[in-house]
Amino acid sequence: MRAVIVFAAALVVSALIFPAAIGQLARARMGQQIREEGPAAHHSKAGTPTAGGLVFVLLAIVLYLAADRSLAGGFVLIALVLGAALGLVDDVSAIRGRRSLGLKARQKIVIQLATGAFPAISPCAGD
Structure with missing residues (x-):
């Protein structure tokens, strides 16, 4: 029951906070860059806050x-x-580079594997 209450609280609070946060990100020009050679449908996402x-x-x-x-x-x-x-570094590198490419896939997968393994090898992994 406690998990349901925490989930409901998270849902309500995020629904209240998220629109203002997205507005702040848009004003800070934290927008997604779209590659020119990408599909035309993706061009409508240009500037979407990241x-x-x-x-x-x-x-x-x-x-x-x-x-x-x-x-x-x-x-x-x-x-x-x-x-x-990792996501923030990827987003910032994409924004600063003014291109849609952030970190390289090889860099991301190594960091993601290490991050995912972290809880599995923690002292309380068997609990």
Whole structure:
């Protein structure tokens, strides 16, 4: 039951916060770059705010601190933050480079594998 309450709280809070956060990202010109040679349908996504996952990560941290605080939950939260950091670095490199390519796929997969393995090899993985 506690998980349902936390999920409902996360849903309501994110629905309230997300529109304002997207507006802030748009004003900060944190928009998606679309490759010229890509499909024409993708060109309509140009300028779509990126880095919106920050809202979800911040919300996950707050809810973890308010409702969980277990060691296992902490390891999962660390993996979430590491994954979000990868996404942020990828987004920022794409925006600064003024092109849709962020990090190389090889770089991302190595970091994603390490991040995904982190909770699995944590001291509480068998719990």
